Amino acid sequence: MSSSPTGEIYRIDWLPGTDILHGTCHCGREHSSQDPIEMWEWMLSHPQGHQSTGNSS
Numbered sequence: 001m002s003s004s005p006t007g008e009i010y011r012i013d014w015l016p017g018t019d020i021l022h023g024t025c026h027c028g029r030e031h032s033s034q035d036p037i038e039m040w041e042w043m044l045s046h047p048q049g050h051q052s053t054g055n056s057s
Ligand SMILES: [Zn+2]
Pocket: 025, 026, 027, 028, 029, 046, 047, 050, 051
């Protein structure tokens, strides 16, 4: 294992015995999907769609 100097890290783990991919974004958000394409779209859509820092009304 080597550490990256940047915090821009996407991590995707595959859960053995299942078809489920568990992704962790560098912002700390997590997402599970059976579709790797959907997972990457979720990653690439950062920060849209999964980052909500409070509600502004
Ligand atoms: Zn994110």
